[in-house]
Amino acid sequence: MTHAFPFNDLAALDALFSAHPGEFAAVILEPMNTTFPADGFLQGLIDRAHAHGALVVFDETITGFRYSEGGAQELFGVTPDLSCFGKGLANGFPLSAVVGRADVMREFEDVFFSFTMGGEAMSLAAAKAALTKLRTDNVIARLHQLGERVEAGTKALIAKHGCADFLGFAGHPTWSFLTMSDCNGVSSFEIKTLWMQEILERGFISVGTHNVSFAHSDDEIDRLLAAYDDIFPLLKTAVEERAIRQYLRCEPLVPLFKLR
Numbered sequence: 001m002t003h004a005f006p007f008n009d010l011a012a013l014d015a016l017f018s019a020h021p022g023e024f025a026a027v028i029l030e031p032m033n034t035t036f037p038a039d040g041f042l043q044g045l046i047d048r049a050h051a052h053g054a055l056v057v058f059d060e061t062i063t064g065f066r067y068s069e070g071g072a073q074e075l076f077g078v079t080p081d082l083s084c085f086g087k088g089l090a091n092g093f094p095l096s097a098v099v100g101r102a103d104v105m106r107e108f109e110d111v112f113f114s115f116t117m118g119g120e121a122m123s124l125a126a127a128k129a130a131l132t133k134l135r136t137d138n139v140i141a142r143l144h145q146l147g148e149r150v151e152a153g154t155k156a157l158i159a160k161h162g163c164a165d166f167l168g169f170a171g172h173p174t175w176s177f178l179t180m181s182d183c184n185g186v187s188s189f190e191i192k193t194l195w196m197q198e199i200l201e202r203g204f205i206s207v208g209t210h211n212v213s214f215a216h217s218d219d220e221i222d223r224l225l226a227a228y229d230d231i232f233p234l235l236k237t238a239v240e241e242r243a244i245r246q247y248l249r250c251e252p253l254v255p256l257f258k259l260r
Contacts, residue, residue, distance in 0.1 A: 031072035034170040055081040091130040095123035147173030161232040
C-alpha cells in the first residue's frame with residue numbers, strides 16, 4: 001500500500017508515478033530531516049503530486065515551531081495540502097493538529113476520528129501560552145543562535161581531533177545530528193556505543209541529536225562542546241587501533257529497525 005523514494009530524488013518519484021498511474025492518494029514526508037532539500041525539490045514534489053491527482057502531506061511534528069514560526073514550509077517557501085504538527089505546539093502537553101487547505105480539511109466532516117484527550121482543555125491553554133511566548137520572546141531566533149554554536153563548535157572539534165573519517169554533522173541548526181560511519185574496520189554502531197557510553201557518563205542523555213530548546217543556555221552548550229572535546233580523541237584512538245571493545249563496558253548497539 002506504500003512505496004518509498006529517496007529524499008531529493010524527483011526522478012525516483014516520477015518513476016513511481018509512472019509505474020502506478022492514478023493509484024497514489026498522497027505523498028507524505030518530513031520536509032527536512034538530516035539533509036536540506038535541494039533547490040526546487042519540495043515545490044517540484046508538490047507539482048508532480050498534483051499533476052497525478054495526489055495530495056502532499058508534510059510531517060512537521062519536529063520541524064514545526066522550530067525551523068520558523070510556520071515550520072519548514074515557511075522557511076522553504078512551499079505550501080503542502082496537509083500538515084501534521086505536535087510536540088512544540090503545546091510545549092509537550094498532549095496536543096497535535098492536522099491543518100491544511102479548506103477543501104481538503106472539509107473532508108473531516110465525513111470521516112470518523114476519535115482521540116482520548118479530545119475534551120481536555122489544558123493543552124489548548126498551553127498551546128496559546130507557548131505560541132504567544134514563541135513570538136514575544138523571539139524563541140526561534142534564540143534556537144537558531146544556540147544551534148549555530150553547536151554546529152560551529154562540533155565541526156571545529158571534529159577537525160581539531162581528526163575525526164572527519166567517521167564523524168560528521170548534519171541537519172538544521174535547531175535540530176542537528178552528530179553522524180557516525182564505519183571506518184577502519186570498525187562499525188558505526190560500535191563507535192556510537194562508545195560515544196554514548198562516554199556522553200552518558202558526563203551527564204548528557206543523548207543519542208546523537210541536538211534538539212535545541214529555549215530552556216538551554218550558553219553554559220550548557222559550552223558543557224556539551226567540552227564533553228565532545230574529551231570524547232572525540234578517545235574515539236579517534238579507539239578507531240585507529242581498532243580497539244573499541246577494549247573501551248566498552250557493555251555490548252555494542254545493534255540495529256532495531258530494518259527496511260522491509
